[in-house]
Amino acid sequence: MEREQYLAAIKPRMPEKRYIHTVGVMETAINLAHKYGEDVKKAETAAILHDIAKYADIEWMENIVRDEKLDERLIGWGSELLHGPVGACIAQSEFGITDDELLNAIRFHTTGRANMSRLEKIIFVADMIEPNRRFDGVDRLRKKAQKNLDKAMSACVRHTLAFLIDTKQPIYPLSIECYNDMMNREDSEG
Numbered sequence: 001m002e003r004e005q006y007l008a009a010i011k012p013r014m015p016e017k018r019y020i021h022t023v024g025v026m027e028t029a030i031n032l033a034h035k036y037g038e039d040v041k042k043a044e045t046a047a048i049l050h051d052i053a054k055y056a057d058i059e060w061m062e063n064i065v066r067d068e069k070l071d072e073r074l075i076g077w078g079s080e081l082l083h084g085p086v087g088a089c090i091a092q093s094e095f096g097i098t099d100d101e102l103l104n105a106i107r108f109h110t111t112g113r114a115n116m117s118r119l120e121k122i123i124f125v126a127d128m129i130e131p132n133r134r135f136d137g138v139d140r141l142r143k144k145a146q147k148n149l150d151k152a153m154s155a156c157v158r159h160t161l162a163f164l165i166d167t168k169q170p171i172y173p174l175s176i177e178c179y180n181d182m183m184n185r186e187d188s189e190g
């Protein structure tokens with residue numbers, strides 16, 4: 001499918017604001033894919049589909065977790081944690097996407113995980129720094145993303161975890177595994 005077809009397919013499934021965010025993630029992901037030698041079309045498609053399940057019914061998503069034998073730990077965490085893994089299922093079942101790298105970029109875009117692929121990092125970072133995002137420190141993250149993808153990924157994960165701790169929210173195990181992996185790599189890289 002071409003970009004315009006994907007965009008037309010996702011538009012009715014989300015509010016205008018989320019659609020604008022999605023287009024921002026798409027443009028940012030394309031830019032990062034060019035910069036870091038990733039498959040541009042894959043980055044574009046993963047970005048367009050990354051929040052496809054954001055407004056899906058929670059009970060429906062929890063049933064998908066059970067039916068598709070996804071990580072049972074997802075039950076009870078709500079749509080913020082469900083929409084990535086369920087979005088990957090929708091990308092597969094409704095859009096016929098079979099590429100595991102692309103599906104994983106959608107699946108892990110909220111939490112990250114240990115040993116992330118380049119495409120996963122590009123979608124995670126693009127989601128956080130796309131031009132419509134406004135929060136303290138976002139410009140610093142944007143600059144980092146233009147210099148070093150791993151350092152930008154690390155800074156984005158630290159920012160998310162710091163925010164979750166500040167606002168007293170529980171941290172999903174994959175988010176912690178992602179953080180630990182990033183910190184261990186930083187140690188070994190000096």
Ligand code: GDP
Pocket residue numbers: 051054080081109110111127160163164169170171172173175
């Ligand atoms: P969005 O879908 O474009 O809004 O962005 P994300 O998919 O990256 O994140 C959705 C929400 O999940 C954000 O508000 C994050 O702060 C939140 N989030 C990310 N990781 C965790 C986590 O480990 N635990 C909790 N409770 N929330 C998280």
Ligand code: FE
Pocket residue numbers: 050051054083109110
């Ligand atoms: Fe998301």
Ligand code: FE
Pocket residue numbers: 021025050051127
């Ligand atoms: Fe998003």
